[in-house]
Amino acid sequence: MSKKGLSLDEKKIKMLEIFHETKDFYQLKELEKIAPKSKGIVQQSVKDVLDDLKGDGLVDFDKIGTSNYFWSFPSAAGAIKKAKLEKDQAELQALTTKLEELEASYSAELCGREDNPERADLLAQLASLTTTSTQLKVELEAYGAADPIKMETKRQAIELAKEACVLWTAAIQITLRSCTSC
Structure with a gap:
């Protein structure tokens, strides 16, 4: 029975665990050796996982001389998540305010639209005139x-x-x- 491989999300979590447990800096070659042994991440996918983590802002990267160093600290991940939470809360507040404004506007628009006989007569007259207008336009096209x-x-x-x-x-x-x- 073969063992099922890890998904990309699982690999990303395990790679972050390497950084957060050791709180150390690593080069790509070191990670390609450590990840398969300690976390079961296939050596060929380590670079792709690192690229995804860099893109998400969860792993920092710097080139020092000819070497590339990678690192991630638990506090940095928490700060990123906190910033995203604050941004999402601000967006939620803005959308809630806009929703309240739209509901107030909708209520104001409904004030003059209560169903009454006069309004029903005017709507019927509008429908009749629209039909007549359409018929006259068709007739005018016939005499084009x-x-x-x-x-x-x-x-x-x-x-x-x-x-x-x-x-x-x-x-x-x-x-x-x-x-x-x-």
Whole structure:
């Protein structure tokens, strides 16, 4: 029966345990030797786990000369968690305030919308007029070819085409006259 490997989260927890138990600085090579023996983290995944922990801000990293050193202290992890908690609490407070404002605004909007016969009549009239407007727009689309604005645009286009024909005809006649005299 084979032993199941550790998930990434489990590896991250175990790697942090190495740092927090010893409260020491390590190079990557040292961690690649220590992690498999003491915590069961596969040597090939130590670098990936460290990169994830650095990205999460749980492990600090510094390059001193040609060596890279990694460390993490329990107090630093607690400070990070405390800062995140304070940020989340501030966000919660802001969202709670916004929710209260929206609820007050909603209540204010409902004040003029009580159901009464006059409002019901006005809503029915609005629905009727909206339906009528929609029907008239459909009917207007059906008569789109006879639209006065479209007709005027077509008339202007016809006049322009007529003037262009006269000019071309005159130009052709002049050209023919000059060619026949040659």
